[in-house]
Amino acid sequence: MERDVLAREIIDTCLEMTRLGLNQGTAGNISVRYQGGMLITPTGTPYERLTESNIVFVDADGQFEEGKIPSSEWRFHQAVYQARPDANAVVHNHAVHCTAVSILNRPIPAIHYMIAVGGGNTIPCAPYATFGTKKLSEHVYEAMRDRKATLLQHHGLIACEENLQKALWLAHEVEVLARLYLTTLAIVDPVPVLPDEEIAIVLEKFKSYGLRIEE
Numbered sequence: 001m002e003r004d005v006l007a008r009e010i011i012d013t014c015l016e017m018t019r020l021g022l023n024q025g026t027a028g029n030i031s032v033r034y035q036g037g038m039l040i041t042p043t044g045t046p047y048e049r050l051t052e053s054n055i056v057f058v059d060a061d062g063q064f065e066e067g068k069i070p071s072s073e074w075r076f077h078q079a080v081y082q083a084r085p086d087a088n089a090v091v092h093n094h095a096v097h098c099t100a101v102s103i104l105n106r107p108i109p110a111i112h113y114m115i116a117v118g119g120g121n122t123i124p125c126a127p128y129a130t131f132g133t134k135k136l137s138e139h140v141y142e143a144m145r146d147r148k149a150t151l152l153q154h155h156g157l158i159a160c161e162e163n164l165q166k167a168l169w170l171a172h173e174v175e176v177l178a179r180l181y182l183t184t185l186a187i188v189d190p191v192p193v194l195p196d197e198e199i200a201i202v203l204e205k206f207k208s209y210g211l212r213i214e215e
């Protein structure tokens, strides 16, 4: 796909993320895999001000275009693409319920079968490291090797998928799971969970679930 089309899709996804209530202010960032590197939102820029020319190309060596500054989190986006060859889009946000669970430093357990959308029986919580650091990207790499989404301790959420639409959908689903977890956690701890065998069945069913529309 052409660069400008992808850049427009990134901006539209950012705006939709805010409309869905998953983010606020200049928090969060979004990228797509592109020509061996990625196209990513610029750092510290309100989404409603973004135009296609603001989107930054970062190559495989972490070099970016002159005159543009990519998201401070380009390293963890790169780590996701390295950890997950199936991922073509990465969404990061500070969604309230995901961030609240991350402050508790807990994974989201299998409280609902939809946990399987993340590729396993939990949504993990990657250990804290300062934003924008290589250390944080190393934690993300480890957490995302066998998952499509992870919480970031004291920070937020990362979700990846084969395209932007699905990555945002996944981020929204995980926010719903986090909300369910906090709601039930207020009543009982530990919260009842589904057994691993049931999640394995759901993971298998998800492989053929849903309408397949050619893109």
Ligand SMILES: C[C@H](O)[C@@H](O)[C@@H](O)C(=O)COP(=O)(O)O
Pocket: 026, 027, 028, 029, 041, 042, 043, 044, 045, 070, 071, 072, 073, 092, 093, 131, 132
């Ligand atoms: C301090 C930043 O907001 C940090 O939290 C980062 O993770 C983020 O979400 C937005 O940073 P960028 O604007 O640099 O993408």
Ligand SMILES: [Zn+2]
Pocket: 027, 028, 092, 093, 094, 131, 155, 156
């Ligand atoms: Zn962040």
